[in-house]
Amino acid sequence: MTELTMAQALNLALRDALAEDERVLVYGEDVGPLGGVFRVTDGLTEAFGEDRCFDSPLAESGIVGTAVGMAMYGQRPVVEMQFDAFGYPAFEQVVSHVAKMGNRTRGGLRLPLVIRIPYGGGIGGVEHHSDSSEAYYAHTPGLRVVTPATPADAYSMLREAIESPDPVVFLEPKRRYWSKGEVEPGARTEPMDRAVVRRVGTDATLIAYGPMVTTALDTAAAASAEGLDIEVVDLRSLAPFDDATVTASVRKTGRAVVVHEASTFGGYGAEVVARVTERCFHYLDAPVLRVGGFDIPYPPPKLEEHHLPGVDRILDTLARLQWESRWVEPERSAPSAVAPNGLVLPAHDTRVNA
Amino acid sequence: MKRIDERPAPAPPGLPSLEPVRLVDRHGRRVDTPLYQSPGNAVLLELLRGMVVGRRFDQQAGALTRQGRLAVYPSSHGQEACQVGGALALDEGDWLFPTYRDSVALVTRGVDPVEVLTLLRGNWHSGYDSNRYRCAPQCTPLATNASHAVGLTYAARRKGENVAALVLMGDGATSEGDAHEAYNFAAVWNAPVVFLIQNNQWAISVPVHKQSKAPTLAHKAIGYGIRGHHVDGNDAAAVHSVVSGALADARAGKGPAIIEAQTYRIDPHTNADAPQRYRDATEVDRWRGRDPLNRLEALLRAEGLLDDDALAAMAAEGEALATRVRERMAGEDTLDPDELFAHVFASPTAQLLEQRQALRDELREA
Structure with missing residues (x-):
């Protein structure tokens, strides 16, 4: 090493x-x-x-x-x-x-x-x-x-x-x-078209890439002090998108926030939110949110700190993930209900406030 | 045009002539041009054969367009000397970088004519095997393939292969930034690339004087420190001679060249164009009088190299080609929608496989 x-x-x-x-x-x-x-x-x-x-x-x-x-x-x-x-x-x-x-x-x-x-x-x-x-x-x-x-x-x-x-x-x-x-000299990590889980957590998934992965990990550490156990997924590949890894994480945690530096409107995060929502709808306890730069041309250096997502802004966004719905304990380990049409319903679909 | 005449100093070596290089005049008489040598008789006959066949192909493609069998066809009519003269100047190992208007150059290069028309028929974006024919795909965004030629020859040099490239471009394309970048890269890298500008006087509806203030487009070469040549683009012998010379220079390590060939687009830009809105019919008639086929035919007849039988044989060859094209394009194509997903990446991604399946399902239900 x-x-x-x-x-x-x-x-x-x-x-x-x-x-x-x-x-x-x-x-x-x-x-x-x-x-x-x-x-x-x-x-x-x-x-x-x-x-x-x-x-x-x-x-x-x-x-x-x-x-x-x-x-x-x-x-x-x-x-x-x-x-x-x-x-x-x-x-x-x-x-x-x-x-x-x-x-x-x-x-x-x-x-x-x-x-x-x-x-x-x-x-x-x-x-x-x-x-x-x-x-x-x-x-x-x-x-x-x-x-x-x-x-x-x-x-x-x-x-x-x-x-x-x-x-x-x-x-x-x-x-x-x-x-x-x-x-490690010469060592290969995961294939480049795979996302990886950088930090395992149970309460919400932070989806980040490139420069924001470190920021997401810092946020997870700060959230931990507030009692939240955050999972961090590093996308690594923006195209193609690793649906499997991201979907598995969000289905597990039930909440997700996408973080990037780029302007939010029409940004890469919009695609991530759409994909996650399509694949995890019944597992979600809150809308998937985005934290990105403002919809402004990149600011001059003395103002860029206001534009770039930081730990505080990401924490604030995590706080908006409708945690109040947790008043009913999710029955994640309960057996799945099977609907008449044969679809397997996730257990927590039956909850109040789900 | 006067700016050059007013220059106080004599023209630097390699300055393109304001008067285009001409080896055969419009009446089919030889012109004595000391710096450029006429191709031999066999090549002259080959040039005429290529132009006769090429024009017949062009007419057939136009007819197929009117019948709705091609989505669009940008005609080469009037520019046969440039396309045949340029293509025949290439060695087998050289590469051709054509645009959408260079179908006749591709046919001359030996590409299957039906495969040449794949793009314009709308079946796929390119229909021929580029590596087999050493012809890049027909390029639609103007001048953007010029730098590809520079890179390709650089790669060939690294492999120890002496490959030259001929880039075909139009007068309008010389205004594009990519033309400048390609000329400059070629110059700095001493790349064996010849840029043949077919100045057909019109970029759709915009005349060449609205594109450039240069004395000739070939004069642009001066700024890049490379050679420029100005040639009569309706004189197949001159085009072949100048392009062959430039390609030979390129292969000999003397670097790239820009050649401007003065020619004319007799037909509309495409079947969708309306040239009566922007140009006078008398101008077209004037250029018809400079027809590249008539000129070479007259020379070859005058010199006893061509008789009626030989010309009829060329025409028959063109007719046979047109018939083959017509027959092969008469039926409906069977296209495979699966192919939409097959080539995007070397192996389709999971998402593309999902989308392929979704389309299959959609088609099954339809």
């Missing part, structure tokens, strides 16, 4: 991928000798040469477009958009080609490429440096969209993204670049 920051874990993942697979290429803006503005590509040009890790012209659409061509011809490019909002010039390439080429060609031209995007706020960045752009990508069929929350996942998921036959938008929570965690 080694203790690494997330940035170091990502660096190690790129390093190992470059060493193991000749087809892997890393390029983008300032990823060469500088090592990237967050140093994620530190030392890679020196170790693998200009042929394998290099600076490209400053043009995101061209970066992604050339990566499409490279992937069409059997390479495995890993390109970097320097910041979330700087990735927008590449949007047409991502939506019209990266996401669609495999489908367009009936699998003839798969695009095994990775687009790394540092995203989210909390680092005091000025305008255009703190966007949460995940919903744009997750809404686009044909993309795998993943985001790690820990250094161990950062390593494992980036390795898996590079090995994936599908294009992957790899969202890196930039405020967690410097957070440390144990990383």
Whole structure:
């Protein structure tokens, strides 16, 4: 075990991928000798040469477009958009080609490429440096969209993204670049399309991803002091969505809150709420709530603390989960009732106030 | 056009000529052009054959559209010299990056004509095996496939393969940011990519002078530090010569080039267009007088390389192709709705499998 920051874990993942697979290429803006503005590509040009890790012209659409061509011809490019909002010039390439080429060609031209995007706020960045752009990508069929929350996942998921036959938008929570965690060299964690339970609890499920997983865990710790036992699910994969893990958790706890930094309106959380409600309706003791950023352009750094969901706001939201209905003890262990149509009804459906 | 004349210094080397390179004039007479060599007789005959067959294919596709058998068809009529001349300049190992208007280039490249029309028939988004023919899918968003060619040739170079790419684009596409990015990436990476701009004078209804203030579109090459060529796009010999030369230069490590070919879209943009709203019929007639097929036919006849029988054989080949296309597209297609879910990812996700099942159920109940 080694203790690494997330940035170091990502660096190690790129390093190992470059060493193991000749087809892997890393390029983008300032990823060469500088090592990237967050140093994620530190030392890679020196170790693998200009042929394998290099600076490209400053043009995101061209970066992604050339990566499409490279992937069409059997390479495995890993390109970097320097910041979330700087990735927008590449949007047409991502939506019209990266996401669609495999489908367009009936699998003839798969695009095994990775687009790394540092995203989210909390680092005091000025305008255009703190966007949460995940919903744009997750809404686009044909993309795998993943985001790690820990250094161990950062390593494992980036390795898996590079090995994936599908294009992957790899969202890196930039405020967690410097957070440390144990990383077993070469070790893989859960498959990247799975959600994982980060903290087991019984009273409610906090569903989070990327930068908000740590915040959700902090919230669970604080809630524990108030007598609430909170389960925390780290989604890891935004597309596809791991319905099984999330559904199992919410069916168990009966309450759920989705947390993300992005603006709430039309945000990724809306999809999570819809899916959870569709699959867990009879198990829910309260509406599934969301905690997200306000519906405002990302604020200037001196005001961002008001925008970003924090422990207090998440606790307040947990408090709105209709706990008063608990006055009747849920009979979760009671035998299920069977309705005339053969459907098995969950035991607590028979409760008052359910 | 005057800006260049007013330049105090002599033109830098490689400056495209304001007058397009021409090897055969509109009457079919050879033009002495010292810097460019005419293709040999066999290639000239092949160019004419490709254009005769290509035009017949184009007419057939138009007819199929009027019969409702194609969803839409953007005609190549008038641009045969560019598409045939460009496609025939490619080596077997090279790649072609076509747009939706380049069906004739694809047919010339040897792609099954029915598969060329899959996109336009509405059966799927691309109908041919790109790897087999070394032709990227027909690209609809303008100029966005240009950077793909740059990346593909970079990948080929890494594998030790000397592959060049020919990107077809229109005059309107040169205004897109993606055209700029692709030219620049190609230049900086010294990529073996040739960008052939078919300037057919109209981007749907917008004339080329509303797209660019450059003396010619080929002059854009100067800003990228690469070679630019300006060619008569209705002179198949000149197009073939200039594109072949640029591809050879590219393969020899001399980097990319931008070629502007002056041509004309004789037909409407597509069957849904109404050109009488924006252009004068006399302009179309003027360009009909510069027809690329007539010009090459006249040259080959004058030089004793073509007689009625040989031309009839080419026409018969075109007719046979049209008949095959017509017959193969006469019936109704059997499309499999399951396929909607099959190719989105290398393996369908759980959600896609659920949705596939839901559609199956829906169809069973219907």
